[in-house]
Amino acid sequence: MADAxxxxxxxxxxxxxxxxxxxxxxxxxxAVVEKWPTLGGTCLNIGCIPSKALLHASEMFEEAxxxxxxxxxxIPNPGLNLPQMMKHKSETVASxxxxxxxxxxxxxxxxxxxxxxxAAPGKVLVTPQSGPTQEVATKNIIIASGSVAATLPGIQIxxxxxxxxxxxxxxxxxxxxxxxxxxxxxxxxxxxVWARLGSQVTVVEYLDRILPGMDSExxxxxxxxxxxxxxxxxxxxxxxxxEKTENGGLKLKVExxxxxxxxxxDADVALVAIGRKPYTDGLGLDIVGVALDERGRVRxxxxxxxxxxxxxAIGDVIAGPMLAHKAEDEGIAVAEILVxxxxxxxYAAMPAVVYTNPEIASVGKTEDELKAEGIDYKIGxxxxxxxxxxxxxxxxQGFVKILADVExxxxxxxxxxxxxxxxxxxxxxxxxxxxxxxxDLARTTHAHPTLSEAVREASLSLxxxxxxx
Ligand code: FAD
Ligand code: NAI
Numbered sequence: 001m002a003d004a005x006x007x008x009x010x011x012x013x014x015x016x017x018x019x020x021x022x023x024x025x026x027x028x029x030x031a032v033v034e035k036w037p038t039l040g041g042t043c044l045n046i047g048c049i050p051s052k053a054l055l056h057a058s059e060m061f062e063e064a065x066x067x068x069x070x071x072x073x074x075i076p077n078p079g080l081n082l083p084q085m086m087k088h089k090s091e092t093v094a095s096x097x098x099x100x101x102x103x104x105x106x107x108x109x110x111x112x113x114x115x116x117x118x119a120a121p122g123k124v125l126v127t128p129q130s131g132p133t134q135e136v137a138t139k140n141i142i143i144a145s146g147s148v149a150a151t152l153p154g155i156q157i158x159x160x161x162x163x164x165x166x167x168x169x170x171x172x173x174x175x176x177x178x179x180x181x182x183x184x185x186x187x188x189x190x191x192x193v194w195a196r197l198g199s200q201v202t203v204v205e206y207l208d209r210i211l212p213g214m215d216s217e218x219x220x221x222x223x224x225x226x227x228x229x230x231x232x233x234x235x236x237x238x239x240x241x242x243e244k245t246e247n248g249g250l251k252l253k254v255e256x257x258x259x260x261x262x263x264x265x266d267a268d269v270a271l272v273a274i275g276r277k278p279y280t281d282g283l284g285l286d287i288v289g290v291a292l293d294e295r296g297r298v299r300x301x302x303x304x305x306x307x308x309x310x311x312x313a314i315g316d317v318i319a320g321p322m323l324a325h326k327a328e329d330e331g332i333a334v335a336e337i338l339v340x341x342x343x344x345x346x347y348a349a350m351p352a353v354v355y356t357n358p359e360i361a362s363v364g365k366t367e368d369e370l371k372a373e374g375i376d377y378k379i380g381x382x383x384x385x386x387x388x389x390x391x392x393x394x395x396x397q398g399f400v401k402i403l404a405d406v407e408x409x410x411x412x413x414x415x416x417x418x419x420x421x422x423x424x425x426x427x428x429x430x431x432x433x434x435x436x437x438x439x440d441l442a443r444t445t446h447a448h449p450t451l452s453e454a455v456r457e458a459s460l461s462l463x464x465x466x467x468x469x
Contacts, residue, residue: 005031007338008124008138010116010283013041014324015315016144017100019331024107026339031136032109033116033126039100042146042316043324046166049096051189053089054169055355058196061085062357070394080197082174089169112136117284118143121310125284140310140338143290143298144331145283147276147316152181155242161250161269162242165190168271174198175268179252181239183210185354187273188226192356195231202232202265204239206257206274211354215366215401215415222360222417225397229357242270278317293319303343304334312337326350349432353422358398361425364413364432367403376406380438380462382454384418386469389449395419400458402428402438409437409462416455424452438462 006028009016016032017039024030038045064078104111114128118141126134149164151157159167168190174197180187183205195201203210210226210233211219223233234254240262241253250270255262278297285292291299291307298313300306306313312334315327326345333343354360370377380402384390398418404411414428431441441459446452457466 004137009142011144012039015327015331018328022335033112035115038097040097053092058193062196118288143313150275177267179267180271182273208236359421361421362415380458382457387454402458404438
């Protein structure tokens with residue numbers, strides 16, 4: 001048997017690699033098992049990082065085509081060099097996954113290549129693509145095996161024409177017609193990428209709204225903004241079948257979610273973006289007795305302990321939002337718990353960002369949740385049309401919405417639609433982390449002229465009133 005480790009992490013995504021680094025920093029002897037050729041998991045290889053590279057590049061393309069004119073910059077017909085854009089994406093991924101390699105070496109973390117499975121508490125088997133299976137002894141194990149795209153029954157994903165996010169990040173030409181199934185985060189982000197590059201995008205969503213879980217006022221207004229950008233929506237609708245046609249296209253059979261009316265949509269590419277499911281294949285969890293919940297997620301307690309002693313789980317494979325930063329923070333928490341510290345994640349102050357244009361950022365409760373919970377709340381709102389910097393940047397779409405407790409003034413949630421919303425949200429995250437009140441924010445000086453002044457103005461409107469409206 002190979003050398004004994006204090007910790008073996010299965011999976012090198014944001015959950016696994018961050019847990020490994022923190023555990024090594026805290027003095028543990030750590031190994032990470034990864035079945036893919038590169039480290040970094042879904043997020044760095046086929047998720048957050050490549051999607052943001054394409055979102056940025058496609059936004060610049062769109063700006064050059066339409067936005068620059070009003071600023072006095074004439075660029076006649078900017079051309080699209082898709083192979084170069086994809087090269088930028090691949091280089092961004094390579095640089096990030098290489099960064100994890102570097103950090104592992106720096107922190108003396110052993111990388112074990114192959115499929116990891118748990119043979120028994122304290123015993124991990126690593127099966128490489130070729131060569132013998134290695135047995136590794138360890139005091140503790142973290143399962144950080146992540147998630148994979150959910151698929152629709154009867155619809156065969158080929159990652160060329162009928163794609164998940166993975167295929168949608170590597171298309172070799174711009175589809176004339178793209179149908180996106182699911183108006184969630186992936187559908188709207190990757191739908192935006194291809195719409196900006198020239199696709200006619202139709203989004204088919206089962207529910208009667210986009211972005212379920214987000215504040216419904218935000219979702220409603222954001223849908224209008226996307227429609228203005230040319231995206232079409234078919235809500236309360238589902239795709240029941242996809243057929244490949246003789247001329248190389250697709251025909252999607254679409255029907256009302258409740259059944260009844262049917263319609264056929266033509267498309268060149270269909271993107272299935274209906275959610276992701278926890279990935280536990282090959283881990284041997286049934287053999288060792290690690291319990292799953294009703295949705296196939298690894299069941300953990302508040303200290304991320306599974307039903308088997310010495311085996312922990314974090315990230316997309318357990319309950320909670322499937323977000324990279326959630327996985328990272330759980331990784332840090334488990335590492336701290338392993339050395340006897342009080343590792344903890346504050347899920348009440350967990351931001352979520354949709355990286356479209358404008359961006360959507362949110363933290364804490366939505367108005368819908370406060371209503372449902374019967375909490376007495378007040379709303380502070382400020383539009384970017386009244387913000388000087390937004391006017392200078394021609395970025396006046398959107399608003400800041402802050403929800404605070406009527407009695408205590410404590411901020412319970414915040415939602416921003418606007419340029420750079422994903423950066424601005426963090427002052428509200430910090431405020432909520434410290435259980436701050438709207439007045440704390442209202443009395444904090446903000447530099448002028450910045451978009452962030454709209455955040456302060458929204459909090460001022462919860463007191464004696466915003467200044468600039
Ligand atoms: P993963 O990142 O899925 O990593 C799991 C790793 O475990 C993989 O490398 C896998 O190969 C490995 N593995 C699994 N089983 C085994 C085994 N038995 N043996 C060895 N290795 C194994 N989140 C955000 O917060 N922001 C974003 O902008 C964002 N964008 C996204 C865009 C897309 C297109 C997608 C698909 C997701 C996006 N996400 C984003 C979600 C984010 O990628 C996930 O929440 C995050 O990657 C979860 O991290 P994880 O460590 O739990 O698992
Ligand atoms: P999602 O859960 O965000 O959205 C899926 C959408 O598909 C929902 O609106 C749902 O109602 C709809 N849907 C489900 N079944 C359907 C059907 N049969 N027909 C039509 N619509 C249907 O899932 P998505 O977009 O696939 O993303 C997966 C995960 O990845 C999310 O949980 C998200 O947290 C994470 N992610 C995060 C990003 C970010 O933080 N910016 C970016 C991309 C992904």
